[in-house]
Amino acid sequence: QGNSLELLQIIPNDSIDLIFADPPYFMRVEGVLQRPEGSDFSGCDDSWDNAFIDNADYVAFSRQWLKECHRILKQNGSIWVIGSMQCIYSIGGVMQELGFWLINDVIWHKSNPTPNFNGTRLNNSHETLIWATKSKKSKYTFNYKSAKELNCEIIDFEKGVRKQLGSVWRMSVCSGNERLKDSNGKKLHNTQKPLSLLYRILAISSKMGDIVLDPFGGTMTTAVAAKILGRDYIMLEQNEVYIEYGRQRLDSVLFEDSPIARAEFDKKPLRVSLREMIKAGFLSLGEQLHLKNTAFQAYLTSEGKLEFQGQIYDIHTLAA
Structure with a gap:
């Protein structure tokens, strides 16, 4: 528990296999947004998302935590960063400036996005993820065949159709029973990510026993995915309430042994004469x-x- 900018500094060099980061987006939302029937819509209005003076301040913040992530990432490790249109381009520029090598940008296409209640622009139905390595020469983990198996379930598992996983992922936003609620029945975290998203990321870009780091742990979705898949994890978070509920989530799940968790589809076959x-x-x-x-x-x-x-x-x- 604590400020991730400080906690990152005590992690040893070249010690982390995979990083997933869901930083503040600096949404820059102004005024009150109302639903068609007149009720107020509470988007991401948390203090941690509005703690920046301007874009230069946000870029300086991004450079600070990304510099530490670059230092602690193993030579053959990789990092995923998610963001909205307000921040992802600034983050991507900082990553390239620091020497990260970009592998892919992935579009998370939300199957149930929040409508644009004002009707003044296109519905924001996606977020962008950047997948990068520490350098151009990094030999990063990519469980290619496991990714095809996960894509198989989406297309038509019964027919056994296995297609190369692309860079547009259609998944629903976190809702229903998965969405954590506080003691008053209100959603605990405005930007809680769906477990299916983190499960896929960890399954295709890490191995069992790898150390996964999330510098903005939130409600510990990354840790839950890591525990289910048999990865070790380090979560950094300063909000006591998020940590409390996150611990409860972690206590409620166990490692689920599976060919995906073990990346068995990606094991090279024996060569015999x-x-x-x-x-x-x-x-x-x-x-x-x-x-x-x-x-x-x-x-x-x-x-x-x-x-x-x-x-x-x-x-x-x-x-x-």
């Missing part, structure tokens, strides 16, 4: 092997070679 496959009984001596879409066929020998037209070849040479 034809000779080993014969010995193990997967193939038989004299078995016919056919070159796909041709009439060519060869016969398997005891040495794991192929006999073709009276000559002996290894499989790769013969196919070529």
